[in-house]
Amino acid sequence: MFTLFRWMVRIVSTALLSVMLGGFFIWYFASRSLPDYNATYAVEGISAPVEIVRSTEDVPHIFGASDHDVFFALGLAHAEDRLWQMTVMRRTVQGRLSEVFGADTLKTDELMRRLDLYGAAIESVSAQDADTLAALEAYSAGVNQWIELVNEGARGRGAPEFFLFDAPIAYWTPADSLAILKLLSVQLESQFNEEVLRARVSMLGQDWTRDIMPDMPGQGVAALPDYAALFPTVPRNVQTALAAPDAMSPFPPRHFAGASNAFAAAPERSAAGGSLLANDPHLGLTAPSVWYLARVELASGGVIGGTIPGIPLVLTGRNAELGWGITSAYADTLDLYIEELNPADPERYRTPAGWEAFATRRAIIQVKDADPVTLTLRWTTNGPVLPGGHFNLASVTPPGHVVSLNWTALSRQDSSMSAGLALMRARSVTEAATAGERYIAPAQNLILADQTSVGMVTIGRLPARDPGHATQGRMPSPGWEAANRWTGFLPYDDNPKFLNPEGGIVINTNNKTVDRPFPRHVSYDWGDSQRVLRLTRLMGEREVHSRESFIAAQLDTVSPAARGLLPLVGADLWFTGAPAPDGTPERMRQRALELLAAWDGEMNEHLPEPLIYAAWMRALQNRLIRDELGPLATEFTQLEPLFVERVFRNTDGAGRWCDVMQSAPVETCTDIARMALDDALLELRAKFGTKVESWRWGDAHEALQDHQVLGRAPLLGWVTNIRQSTSGGDFTLMRGMTKGTEPNPFANVHAAGFRGVYDFADPDSSVFVIATGQSGHPLSRHYDDLSVLWRRGEYIPMSLDPELARAAAAGITRLEPGAPAE
Structure with a gap:
């Protein structure tokens, strides 16, 4: 027995020692x-010495003798901190993820190859002006210099992920930067899903789309044809079940395209007499964040703000005289077409002029641990052909047809990068608005503030459509009908523009910006109908604003949706019935209603009311739509406030949704509201216990900032994923979009990765922050150091003063001209 014990001790000790040694070697090589x-x-x-002065938070301030040297150093700094992230983004747009990650990413690669965004980026290099091409080449040289330094100095392959995945690093080129800018178009595009889903709902009949996918308030479209009337042979099985998208797919689910807030006040509306501007773009939360803070000192002056690694632009930020912010414009810049195949020759498709052959090309996708996959890529004169396995296209495609796509992001002469560089060098609102003319995609609202004025202009090409378009771009349309095809693009002067408005305030929350009839309408589908109500109120409550009031607005957590819906939904439930005994479902319902009746709509992480409200509305919408839409109801994972409001106000007879079609009794909206509340409370009780007052919104609304690759591994995820309790919600200015699906439907997965507030009365008092940290290295103290500030609603200074940068330097990297030592 003693011998057995000794052997057990030896085995356990050896195992522990092996784990410790393995952990040490992993740490050593990663570090x-x-x-x-x-x-x-x-x-x-480089032509002269360059300094990269790192602040305490690892924000690089770059000083060089020429713009070329500065952009070179920016490329090196991006690669130094985010080489893995840059490599993965480039592989994503190239359609080459499967070479590293295997068959799990094959579907994404296939779609990216068919779109050929990388090919469009290569051709777009020639569309850049001379200054931009020089900046791109300098930036690429800086990235490549860091790759050389990593190889020569045995610096751990540049990132720990490269030890785990065999991902050879190709040298960076100007086309790579243009491709990543195009990748942003993918991440910000909502129309893929909107067009298909509208068609699928339309096929159910009874005009359900009018309620469940309503137009924003204001003049809207009078009527659309039933999709099935356009294509009588389309399959009626609209509830096609498809595999979930790849974990690394850049294509956002419905409601998860880009969102943002931006607002500005002219000097006459500012307490200190200088213009104010605030911006917080919203994207899917990741670790590290897609954003990277940087300051570059150009010949035209200093520029500081939010960059995206791989792109040599400050996309949101300021220089000494001008500040700019961006929001997704939600412009309808994409159309899907149903293309009819020639029954006698499926390699030809129908056009307004007759049958025409597809343009074709072969492509091979290399797949790790599997055989290569060969694709035949096809294009029509409308654009690339997409397979039915994407975006549920098969459910709306008649037999003998395929789907093609026209989209501004597919431009092969895309000068958006040149427009971005011109914006960085602009010195006034009017100069910046003029610079936007060369911008192609993705469509953005550019909110501007200089020393004396403010403004907003939508930048990006807007398609010119024929007034006779069959679906007005809201659903797939017959591609062979000339009236459905684009006739070009609207002139830039047609883009929405608001310069020096009379009230001195400009705002955008992805809300509807113009109320113009089709085809100059810009869009039918907008990104917000709620946040704009709160921001309008906050901007109007004060005659003058300050940096502090702008910060308060940016961090505001009051939900206008909650304030508007609860009085409607609970109108006949408040304080009704005799008090119920403790411990009964009736008592829990009464207590929940008591809490909600006294609640002001603040989505505070420490309160139970936001959780009760969110769970109630989720259960309510599910009860309202489940019998009408059937399995298609699973597509509506997020609360649709305009829909619920229409139902409970019985707008255009929308109260019909409250009656359960399959049951004999006629249910009222009050009945459904009560049953939905009971559903929600039962679910919350199972997850968070029986004491309603102890529930916390923050326990359910945890921000999930996950490493895209390592975060899925059990042990590595514990190191690389960032988890934080957060306030806010789907419709608050401090937006924290909920996941919407089980097992954690209220998790915060889409929020402001960057926040900035600029005060031109005292520019050095401007502040900014990102959601994680500057470094993409999980072992770096800068991997998550800013996330604590971000969660608490705090910021770091934003100064262009070189002396302040050097005085607070935590490190200075010096680049000297000359060949690296052998």
Whole structure:
């Protein structure tokens, strides 16, 4: 027995020692890729010494003798901190993820190859002006210099992920930066899903789309044809079940396209007499964040703000005289077409001029641990052909037809990068608005503030459509009918523009910006109908604003949707019936209603009311739509406030949704509201216990900032994923979009990855923050150091003063001209 015990001790000790040694070696090799921010490097490709001054928060302030040298250093800094992220983004747009990650990403690669965004980026290099091309080449040289330094100095392959995945790093090119800008168009596009879903709901009959997918208030379309009337042979099985998208797919689910807030006040509306501007773009939360803070000192002056690694632009930020913010414009820049195949020759399709052959090309996708996949890529004169396995296209495609796509992001002469560089050098609102003319995609609202004025202009090409378009771009249309095809693009002067408005305030929350009839309408589908109500009120409550009031608005957590819906939904439930005994479902319902009746709509993480409200509305919408839409109801994962309001106000007879079609009794909206509340409380009780007052919104509304690859591994996820309790919700200005699906439907997965507030009365008092940290290295202290500030609603200073940058430097990287040491 004693011998057995000794052997057990030896085995356990050996196992523990092996784990410790394995952990040490993993740490050692991973830590080799941690950059030294106080190093001096001899590099080729610069004309004079360059300094990269790192602030305490690892924000690089870059000083060089020429713009070329500064962009070179920005490329090196991006690669130093985010090389893995840049590599994955490039592989995504190239359609080459499967070479590294295997068959799990094959579907994404297939779609990206068919769109050929990378090919469009290569051709778009020639569309850039000379200054932009020089900046792109300098930036690429800087990225490549860091790759060389990693290889020569045995710096852990540049990132720990490269030890786990065999992902050879190709040198960076100008086309790579243009491709990542196009990748943003993918991440911000909502029309793929909207067009298909509208067609699928339309096929159910009874005009359900009018209620469940309503137009924003204001003049709307009078009527659309039933999709089935356009295509009588389309399959009626609209509830096609498809596999979930790849975990690394850049295509957002419905409601998860880009969102943002931006607002500005002219000097006469500012307490300190200088213009104010605030911006917080919203994207899917990841670790590291897609955003990276940087300051570049150009010949035209300093520029500071939010960059995206891989792109040599400050996309949102300021220089000494001008500040700019961006919001998704939700412009309808995409159309899907049903293309009829020639029955006698399926390699030809119907056009207004007759049958025409597809343009075709072969492509091979290399797949790790599997055979290569060969694709035949096809294009019509409308655009690339998409397979039915994407976006549920098969459910709306008649037999003998395929779907093609026209989209501004497919432009092969895309000068958006040149427009972005011109914006960085602009010195006034009017200069910035003029610079936007060369911008192509993705469509954005550009909110501007200079020393004396404010404004907003929509930048990006808007398609010119024929007034006779069969679906007005809201559903797939017959591609062979000339009236459905684009006739070009609207002139830039037609884009919405508001310069120096009379009230001195401009705002945008992805709300409807113009009320113009089709085809100059810009869009029918907008990203917000709720946040704009709150922001309008906050901006109107004060005659003058300050940096502090702008910060308060940016961090506001009051939900106008909750304030508007609860009085409607609970109108006949408040304080009704005799008090119920403790411990009964009736008592829990009464207590929940008591709490909600006294609640002001603040989605505070420490309160139970936001959780009760969110669960109630989720259960309510599910009860309202489940019998009418059937399995298609699963597509509506997020609360649709305009729909619920229409139902409970019985707008255009929308109260019909309250009656359960399959049951004999006629249910009222009050009945459904009561049953939905009971559903929600039962679910919450099972998850959070029986004491309603102890429930916390933050326990359910946890921000999930996950590493896209390592975060899925059990042990590595514990190191790389960032979890934080957060306030806010789907419709608050401090937006925290909920996941909408089980097992954690209220998890915060889409929020402001960047926040900035600029005060031109005292520019050095401007502030900004990102959601994670600057570094993409999980072992770096800068991997998540800013996330604590972000969660608490705090910021870091935003100064263009070189002396302040150097005085607070946590490290200075010096680049010296010359060949690296052998």
